[in-house]
Amino acid sequence: MSALHDPILGWYDEHARDLPWRAASAGAWSVMVSEFMLQQTPVARVLPVHEEWLRRWPTPADLAAESSGEAVRAWGRLGYPRRALRLHAAATAIVEQHGGEVPAAYDDLRALPGIGDYTAAAIATFAHGRRHVVLDTNVRRVLARVATGVEFPATSVTKGERALAADLLPHDEPTAATWSVAVMELGALVCTATNPRCGACPVADLCAWRAAGHPAYDGPPRRAQTWAGTDRQCRGRLLAVLREAEGEVTQERLDAAWSEDLQRARCLAGLVEDGLAVRTARGTYALP
Numbered sequence: 001m002s003a004l005h006d007p008i009l010g011w012y013d014e015h016a017r018d019l020p021w022r023a024a025s026a027g028a029w030s031v032m033v034s035e036f037m038l039q040q041t042p043v044a045r046v047l048p049v050h051e052e053w054l055r056r057w058p059t060p061a062d063l064a065a066e067s068s069g070e071a072v073r074a075w076g077r078l079g080y081p082r083r084a085l086r087l088h089a090a091a092t093a094i095v096e097q098h099g100g101e102v103p104a105a106y107d108d109l110r111a112l113p114g115i116g117d118y119t120a121a122a123i124a125t126f127a128h129g130r131r132h133v134v135l136d137t138n139v140r141r142v143l144a145r146v147a148t149g150v151e152f153p154a155t156s157v158t159k160g161e162r163a164l165a166a167d168l169l170p171h172d173e174p175t176a177a178t179w180s181v182a183v184m185e186l187g188a189l190v191c192t193a194t195n196p197r198c199g200a201c202p203v204a205d206l207c208a209w210r211a212a213g214h215p216a217y218d219g220p221p222r223r224a225q226t227w228a229g230t231d232r233q234c235r236g237r238l239l240a241v242l243r244e245a246e247g248e249v250t251q252e253r254l255d256a257a258w259s260e261d262l263q264r265a266r267c268l269a270g271l272v273e274d275g276l277a278v279r280t281a282r283g284t285y286a287l288p
Contacts, residue, residue, distance in 0.1 A: 011202035034046065045077075
């Protein structure tokens with residue numbers, strides 16, 4: 001057992017947030033939906049959408065029976081709406097290949113549409129209590145600081161980073177699953193990207209970054225996301241018009257949503273290409 005295990009697990013027992021996908025009654029589908037929604041999206045924004053999603057589609061079969069356009073509509077303003085299409089496709093595959101039950105094996109999860117390494121490991125771990133390395137942004141930051149003494153990890157996961165995370169995993173499966181979510185929670189609440197609360201950290205006395213005097217990050221520049229005027233904002237405006245309409249939308253209504261002609265045309269074509277919108281024979285647009 002690592003010296004980090006007991007203090008972090010004890011801290012989690014006391015400070016873990018009460019989130020619906022962590023409840024004892026939560027099923028694997030609730031966990032899976034949360035993992036799709038939480039990608040690059042804060043918990044506070046996910047909570048109401050997750051609740052409504054599970055109320056409307058309590059099983060993968062319920063979602064698969066609807067059109068992908070309804071999934072996009074229900075996604076609302078969470079952002080990155082292709083996640084809704086991927087979740088719909090994954091639900092359809094679960095019905096067709098796994099009898100409507102979210103699989104527990106990493107390889108089966110990884111084979112589903114739209115599920116990569118992190119999401120497969122997270123669902124297997126948090127929904128089924130399996131022992132896997134789960135490396136999200138929060139976990140990577142905690143391990144970088146505590147174990148290697150740097151403020152932030154590399155821009156992408158390295159072999160050394162994955163090996164370190166594997167070495168720190170408790171051998172017992174249920175304990176390993178709790179450890180994974182505990183480290184994630186520590187990164188979300190205490191060891192944050194900015195203004196970390198080292199005084200509240202259960203392993204502050206074991207942290208290599210703190211012992212080194214909190215040296216500033218000196219790696220490749222960390223890109224700050226922009227929003228105003230970007231294609232992402234334009235796509236969001238256009239998709240909002242489609243999402244809020246009961247039927248087809250004319251070109252004129254979309255033109256009114258974004259003033260820059262070339263950017264609007266490019267973004268609209270991108271929505272169609274990504275499967276988030278369809279162009280009808282009448283020249284109107286709608287959700288798929």
